[in-house]
Amino acid sequence: MATLADVARRAGVSPATASRIINGSSKPVTDALRERVLAAVEELQYVPNAHAQLLARSHRSAIGVIVHDVSDPYFAEITRGLQRVATDNGRLVIICNSYRDPVKELEYVELLRAHQVAAIVLAGSGYHDEGFTKALDTKLRVYESTGGRVAVIGRHEHAGDAVVPDNEMGGYLIASELYALGHDRIGVIAGPKLLTTTTDRLSGMRRAAREHGHKLPARRIEYADFDRGSGAAAAAALLDAEPELTAIAALNDSMAIGALALLRTRGITVPEQMTVVGFDDMPVARDVTPALTTVRLPLADMGERAMTLALDEHRDGQGPRIEEVGAELIRRASAGPPR
Amino acid sequence: MATLADVARRAGVSPATASRIINGSSKPVTDALRERVLAAVEELQYVPNAHAQLLARSHRSAIGVIVHDVSDPYFAEITRGLQRVATDNGRLVIICNSYRDPVKELEYVELLRAHQVAAIVLAGSGYHDEGFTKALDTKLRVYESTGGRVAVIGRHEHAGDAVVPDNEMGGYLIASELYALGHDRIGVIAGPKLLTTTTDRLSGMRRAAREHGHKLPARRIEYADFDRGSGAAAAAALLDAEPELTAIAALNDSMAIGALALLRTRGITVPEQMTVVGFDDMPVARDVTPALTTVRLPLADMGERAMTLALDEHRDGQGPRIEEVGAELIRRASAGPPR
DNA sequence: TCACATTAGGTAAGCGCTTTCCTAGCCACG
DNA sequence: CGTGGCTAGGAAAGCGCTTACCTAATGTGA
Numbered sequence: 001m002a003t004l005a006d007v008a009r010r011a012g013v014s015p016a017t018a019s020r021i022i023n024g025s026s027k028p029v030t031d032a033l034r035e036r037v038l039a040a041v042e043e044l045q046y047v048p049n050a051h052a053q054l055l056a057r058s059h060r061s062a063i064g065v066i067v068h069d070v071s072d073p074y075f076a077e078i079t080r081g082l083q084r085v086a087t088d089n090g091r092l093v094i095i096c097n098s099y100r101d102p103v104k105e106l107e108y109v110e111l112l113r114a115h116q117v118a119a120i121v122l123a124g125s126g127y128h129d130e131g132f133t134k135a136l137d138t139k140l141r142v143y144e145s146t147g148g149r150v151a152v153i154g155r156h157e158h159a160g161d162a163v164v165p166d167n168e169m170g171g172y173l174i175a176s177e178l179y180a181l182g183h184d185r186i187g188v189i190a191g192p193k194l195l196t197t198t199t200d201r202l203s204g205m206r207r208a209a210r211e212h213g214h215k216l217p218a219r220r221i222e223y224a225d226f227d228r229g230s231g232a233a234a235a236a237a238l239l240d241a242e243p244e245l246t247a248i249a250a251l252n253d254s255m256a257i258g259a260l261a262l263l264r265t266r267g268i269t270v271p272e273q274m275t276v277v278g279f280d281d282m283p284v285a286r287d288v289t290p291a292l293t294t295v296r297l298p299l300a301d302m303g304e305r306a307m308t309l310a311l312d313e314h315r316d317g318q319g320p321r322i323e324e325v326g327a328e329l330i331r332r333a334s335a336g337p338p339r
Numbered sequence: 340m341a342t343l344a345d346v347a348r349r350a351g352v353s354p355a356t357a358s359r360i361i362n363g364s365s366k367p368v369t370d371a372l373r374e375r376v377l378a379a380v381e382e383l384q385y386v387p388n389a390h391a392q393l394l395a396r397s398h399r400s401a402i403g404v405i406v407h408d409v410s411d412p413y414f415a416e417i418t419r420g421l422q423r424v425a426t427d428n429g430r431l432v433i434i435c436n437s438y439r440d441p442v443k444e445l446e447y448v449e450l451l452r453a454h455q456v457a458a459i460v461l462a463g464s465g466y467h468d469e470g471f472t473k474a475l476d477t478k479l480r481v482y483e484s485t486g487g488r489v490a491v492i493g494r495h496e497h498a499g500d501a502v503v504p505d506n507e508m509g510g511y512l513i514a515s516e517l518y519a520l521g522h523d524r525i526g527v528i529a530g531p532k533l534l535t536t537t538t539d540r541l542s543g544m545r546r547a548a549r550e551h552g553h554k555l556p557a558r559r560i561e562y563a564d565f566d567r568g569s570g571a572a573a574a575a576a577l578l579d580a581e582p583e584l585t586a587i588a589a590l591n592d593s594m595a596i597g598a599l600a601l602l603r604t605r606g607i608t609v610p611e612q613m614t615v616v617g618f619d620d621m622p623v624a625r626d627v628t629p630a631l632t633t634v635r636l637p638l639a640d641m642g643e644r645a646m647t648l649a650l651d652e653h654r655d656g657q658g659p660r661i662e663e664v665g666a667e668l669i670r671r672a673s674a675g676p677p678r
Numbered sequence: 679t680c681a682c683a684t685t686a687g688g689t690a691a692g693c694g695c696t697t698t699c700c701t702a703g704c705c706a707c708g
Numbered sequence: 709c710g711t712g713g714c715t716a717g718g719a720a721a722g723c724g725c726t727t728a729c730c731t732a733a734t735g736t737g738a
Binding site: 003004005015016019020023025027048049051052053054055056057058 | 694695697
Binding site for chain 2: 723724725726727
């Protein structure tokens with residue numbers, strides 16, 4: 001592997017000059033030397049060692065992002081927003097998938113710190129686990145105390161700059177829609193119990209229930225894993241235990257699609273015999289049949305905002321900045337009046 | 340930011356000893372010292388500077404992966420396979436999205452080289468662009484000549500270790516199915532013209548056409564961008580230009596889903612009035628209505644194999660290893676006999 | 679008791695780069 | 709022709725870590 005010294009030697013200049021030419025430093029250099037150095041770079045196919053560069057210059061430039069799983073459309077969309085802003089600012093983004101494992105999340109914070117990132121963006125639900133929350137908080141504080149910046153998406157339990165989607169309102173909207181349609185025996189396919197996203201959305205639904213003079217009994221709530229398979233299983237469990245249900249509300253679209261698939265195998269038509277609604281408005285929500293009634297969160301926008309917070313230096317100690325983003329009900333074909 | 344020297348000072352030992360303890364070197368160290376150092380690490384919340392480490396140790400460990408877009412289910416699946424093997428071998432994976440931009444692909448090879456990765460895995464279609472292909476090849480050769488390893492997925496135009504899906508056979512299978520059902524006026528929604536994936540799949544379809552005594556006229560082929568929107572547009576164009584079509588074959592599932600959506604808006608039923616087939620068997624292919632008849636490629640498996648090739652040192656100069664993987668026809672509800 | 683292994687730990691030389699500071703050469707001016 | 713002010717380029721000091729090599733301080737055998 002050719003080094004800068006090799007290039008300098010070949011061009012007959014000092015490493016200092018070579019470095020200046022290659023990096024386009026502001027220091028003026030004669031054209032003759034410039035050409036010789038550039039020629040040497042070409043001949044040797046020289047590429048600077050990124051680690052040596054990062055070690056030598058002290059300023060940190062990359063941004064670390066921790067998400068549950070980039071290939072999940074929910075996070076893919078958020079990531080798109082994050083990337084856009086980062087790229088516009090000439091920053092490299094390092095993405096880490098925690099796969100909803102708190103331990104991994106902790107590890108990744110360390111890893112990113114080790115890689116000297118300028119900022120860490122943490123996207124995804126928080127956990128109802130005090131020990132973990134505290135541990136994470138400590139790590140982030142330490143990181144911030146060494147000059148790192150932190151922004152979180154949707155983790156209101158973390159004090160600091162944050163973009164928080166109004167999950168509670170989303171839950172409220174979707175449940176209100178169901179009650180307005182005349183449903184009152186509603187089954188819920190929830191996400192993992194210890195994710196704050198799950199509990200926030202549920203509490204919004206509960207608020208709607210109260211306002212409409214109803215309840216959301218625990219026996220009509222099944223906890224699943226936010227994926228298609230567990231959604232289908234939960235739908236089956238719900239149907240078996242509560243045959244009189246007229247609507248199923250899944251706390252994300254994947255699970256709603258799982259429910260749809262299960263209903264199809266049982267020959268239950270949607271929305272005639274059963275209403276199904278989702279949450280998140282992933283792109284596929286339009287393409288399933290019937291198209292899903294769901295709640296939209298401006299995911300890419302949230303990503304952009306979070307990255308903007310993370311990049312924005314100026315916070316003159318005026319406390320954390322919290323940006324709330326709203327939820328919007330999307331009416332499609334999967335919800336109708338009860339049979 | 341605490342450094343190793345800080346830790347050493349605090350523990351009252353030399354940096355060498357601290358380093359050995361922290362990295363679990365084989366050199367024996369007294370327990371008393373070990374405890375003091377570990378305590379100092381804890382107190383200072385010390386995290387080694389990854390760049391300094393990578394610079395100091397010479398052996399490279401991370402693996403670079405270049406894909407079109409991880410959030411595309413096709414690549415998400417491949418990436419899953421890649422990650423699995425990498426993680427099992429304790430390797431870190433750096434993922435780069437080229438968004439099908441050849442220039443970016445070239446840049447990323449440089450970037451990964453700069454980051455001293457041990458191997459580069461290139462996944463995704465090749466391009467019918469000799470200039471680019473040559474440039475890429477040169478860069479990869481240079482990289483290999485400095486000890487880097489390279490493995491490609493689905494780019495048969497690159498000489499070297501490769502995992503190549505049988506796109507031609509996939510095209511043959513899907514077209515044969517259509518002809519067997521009795522279709523002979525088939526419209527094709529192809530991918531970008533200069534991707535080898537597109538031409539490979541098309542040539543398989545042509546072979547099937549020949550065997551069944553038919554043709555695939557150019558006017559019944561619409562080139563799109565492998566995404567839903569362009570698939571819908573292409574379907575519209577096809578329908579307008581060739582109203583007598585009885586089947587539409589899209590060269591990936593996203594475009595097939597776009598076609599399905601368009602057909603729905605026009606009130607054309609599938610498969611009664613029009614057969615639609617896809618390619619890739621992405622997870623959503625099961626969930627759209629009607630469920631897509633398509634071709635399955637063992638994507639995750641391909642990722643695993645490619646990473647295995649990339650990690651496997653031993654290749655004693657016995658030439659490139661090529662692993663071919665088969666395609667499989669998946670029959671679902673979207674294909675039926677012509678009206 | 680002495681020479682010699684054997685050990686635990688330290689010293690210092692890098693890894694490949696950036697950047698501050700310095701020097702030598704040049705010009706203009708008096 | 710001497711001085712000062714520029715300028716282009718080089719020397720060298722790190723950045724934070726690892727590790728080959730060295731040095732005391734032990735333990736061993738004759």
